[in-house]
Amino acid sequence: MTKNVAENTLARIVRLGKGAVFTPKDFLDLASHETVRQTLWRLAKEGKIRRLLRGVYEYPMFSKMMNAPAAPAPDAIAHAIAHTHGWTIVPTGPTALNRLGLSTQVPAHWQYLSDGPSKNYTWAGGTLVLKHRTNKETATLSPKTALLVQALKSLGTDNIDASTVATLRSKFNSKERARALKEARYVTSWVYEIIKQLALKDTPHA
Numbered sequence: 632m633t634k635n636v637a638e639n640t641l642a643r644i645v646r647l648g649k650g651a652v653f654t655p656k657d658f659l660d661l662a663s664h665e666t667v668r669q670t671l672w673r674l675a676k677e678g679k680i681r682r683l684l685r686g687v688y689e690y691p692m693f694s695k696m697m698n699a700p701a702a703p704a705p706d707a708i709a710h711a712i713a714h715t716h717g718w719t720i721v722p723t724g725p726t727a728l729n730r731l732g733l734s735t736q737v738p739a740h741w742q743y744l745s746d747g748p749s750k751n752y753t754w755a756g757g758t759l760v761l762k763h764r765t766n767k768e769t770a771t772l773s774p775k776t777a778l779l780v781q782a783l784k785s786l787g788t789d790n791i792d793a794s795t796v797a798t799l800r801s802k803f804n805s806k807e808r809a810r811a812l813k814e815a816r817y818v819t820s821w822v823y824e825i826i827k828q829l830a831l832k833d834t835p836h837a
Contacts, residue, residue, distance in 0.1 A: 636661055636662045636666055636667070636670055637670050637673065637674070639661050640658050640661060640667065640670050640671070640674070641674060641679060643657075643658065643661075644674075644679075644680060644690050645690070647690060648690070649690055649691070649692040649693075650689070650690065650691070650692045650701075650703075650704060650707065651689065651690045651707070652683070652687065652688070652689045652703060652704070652707040652708050652710075652711040653687075653688055653689075653690075653711055654686050654687055654688070654711055654712070654714070654715040655667040655668050655671060655686060655715075656714070656715040657714075657715075658670075658671075668686075671688050674688075675688060681700060681703075683703055683708060683754045683755075684708075684752055684753070684754045686715070687708060687711055687712060687752075687754075689703050689707075689708075691703070702756050702757075703754070703756075703757075705726075705738075705741040705757050705759060706722070706730065706741070708752070708754065708757075708759060709741060709743055709759050709761075712752060712759070712761075713743075713745065713747070716747055717747075718745050718746055718747035718761075719745070719746050720743040720744065720745045720747075720761065721743060721744045721745075721764075721769050721774070721777040721778065721781055722741075722742070722743055722778055722781060722782075723742050723743060723744050723762070723781045723784075723785065724738070724742040724781075724785050725738040725742065725785070726738050726741045726742045726743065727778055727781040727782040727785055728782055728785055728786065730778060730782075731778065731779070731782050731798070731799065731802050732798055732801075732802060733782060733786065733795065733798060733799075739758070740757075740758045740759075740760045741757060741758070741759050741760065742760045742762065743759070743760070743761050743762070744761075744762055744763075744764040744769065744781070745761040745762065745763060745764055746763070746764050746770075747761065747763070748761075748763055749761060749762050749763045769781065771814070772814050772815065773810060773814060775803065775807050775810075775811070776807075776810060776811040776814045776815055779799065779803070779811055779815075779826065779829075780815060780818050780822055780826075782799075783822045783825055783826075784819070784822060788821045791825060796825065796828050796829060799829055800829055803829065808826075808829050808830040809830060811826050811829065811830065812826055812827060812829075812830035812831075
């Protein structure tokens, strides 16, 4: 049974693809939590997967440049943790700006608003900061709209120009812009005005 669990677990991991981040919860249909936990631990010990932090594993990609496993994606780690606890998270601060290409600087701490408890997670190479959501403004927004709202708020009204609007337009297709316009009508007024520009402009440079 244990061998079958290990084989089925590894087969699913391979199907998830290189760079996938997961927790025991993703395999509870295959065996008990304790059996899955032990299985993932053994697979990590065998070098088939990588343990990032307690209860969080990755099927690592390989970097030819570094001739070593590539660094894990912080966003994938954040969503794996959120998924296993049933939390909803939204990138905020420098993380939101990085996700939307508004900043090339790699955040020292990857920050997310969460409806779960405030908590920090650290792995080799990064730190994830979850902040309990006190602002209900993003609660009813789709993930992409919430990301946009947080990015704009992180920039601030004085730091948004035509170039910023053009960059943001390139990150959202027409359906996503229309959805953002509909969903964000009750957010901070200046943020909504920027979203209106994204949705109503005919071209990025119009």
